[in-house]
Amino acid sequence: MEPTGNEATPGNRREMGSQSSRPRRHKLLLLAVATAVVVAAAAIFILHTSEGLGGQASAEGIYYPEMLPGDYTVERIVSGEEALAAVKGIHWEPGMVKAEKALIVVYSDGTRLWIVDTGDNACELVDRMAEKMKTYADQLPYTAPFSHEVAGVTVYISQDKRDGRLHVFWCRGSLAVWAELGAAAYARQGAAIDVIKTLIESVHR
Numbered sequence: 001m002e003p004t005g006n007e008a009t010p011g012n013r014r015e016m017g018s019q020s021s022r023p024r025r026h027k028l029l030l031l032a033v034a035t036a037v038v039v040a041a042a043a044i045f046i047l048h049t050s051e052g053l054g055g056q057a058s059a060e061g062i063y064y065p066e067m068l069p070g071d072y073t074v075e076r077i078v079s080g081e082e083a084l085a086a087v088k089g090i091h092w093e094p095g096m097v098k099a100e101k102a103l104i105v106v107y108s109d110g111t112r113l114w115i116v117d118t119g120d121n122a123c124e125l126v127d128r129m130a131e132k133m134k135t136y137a138d139q140l141p142y143t144a145p146f147s148h149e150v151a152g153v154t155v156y157i158s159q160d161k162r163d164g165r166l167h168v169f170w171c172r173g174s175l176a177v178w179a180e181l182g183a184a185a186y187a188r189q190g191a192a193i194d195v196i197k198t199l200i201e202s203v204h205r
Contacts, residue, residue, distance in 0.1 A: 060101045062115055062175070065202035068107055069194045070184045078104040087116055098125065110182030111195070115175055115203060122176040126169060129176075130156045142167060151197045168196055177203050 058064060059079050067073055078086060083102035101117040118125055130145050133156075137144040145156040155170040166185060169178040179199055185192040 058103050058105075060103050060117070061205060062101070062103050062117065063202060063204050064103065064105050064113060064115065065198050068109065068111060068184045068198060069191065070109065070187055072107045072109040072111065072182070072184050074105055075108050076104075076106040078106075087114060107182060107184070109184040110180075111184060112180040112182070113199065113203070114178040114180075116177075117205070118174050118176060120174055121171075122174055123171040126156070126171040126176050129169070133158065145169075150193060151200045153200050155196065155200070166192060168199075170200065172200075172204055175203065175205060 058077060060083075064074075079102070083104050084099055086104060087099055087102045098118045098120070099116045100119040103113075103115040105113040105115070107113070116122070130147070133140060133142060134144040141161050142158040143161060145158040147154050147156055149155070153170055153172070155168050158167045158169075159165070160167060160180075166181045167178065168181065169176070171177070177199070179196070181192060181195060185195045
């Protein structure tokens with residue numbers, strides 16, 4: 001019998017097999033690409049989330065930066081009743097300080113971070129404190145604070161009349177935050193803003 005050319009000879013069997021496997025390989029390639037995209041997206045999300053938190057949880061459930069620009073690390077943490085007593089002890093009217101929890105973080109550059117959880121919206125407390133500091137500026141060791149926006153947050157900035165150090169305070173939800181800036185803020189031009197940004201982005205519940 002004469003071959004018709006349609007027989008499944010070894011040669012065209014290989015060709016037919018190759019053609020039938022192409023769609024499968026194409027699907028596998030698409031699946032691999034899709035998987036890679038999903039993994040990459042997940043990695044970016046995790047990195048973004050980690051950078052957003054930017055700290056570690058304390059015993060009080062409050063987040064704070066574990067490191068400041070310039071690689072300055074945490075030297076001491078004060079929490080619980082000791083922190084509450086310290087916060088109330090530096091105010092003229094301790095009984096007026098509405099604080100459910102408090103946290104004090106001291107960094108290796110001398111920065112001191114005071115965080116008070118008021119259990120409510122802390123912005124009213126912070127604004128009132130700024131107004132009182134302006135009113136009694138001639139009796140306080142701090143200059144009258146002025147407001148400035150950093151990282152989308154309104155902060156109050158004051159200077160210690162005794163040593164020239166900057167003090168910054170702001171609110172975030174139920175938290176009232178006060179930062180006495182140390183060496184990290186004076187390392188170079190613009191360093192203070194970087195430190196303030198780090199604190200603003202990291203301190204939260």
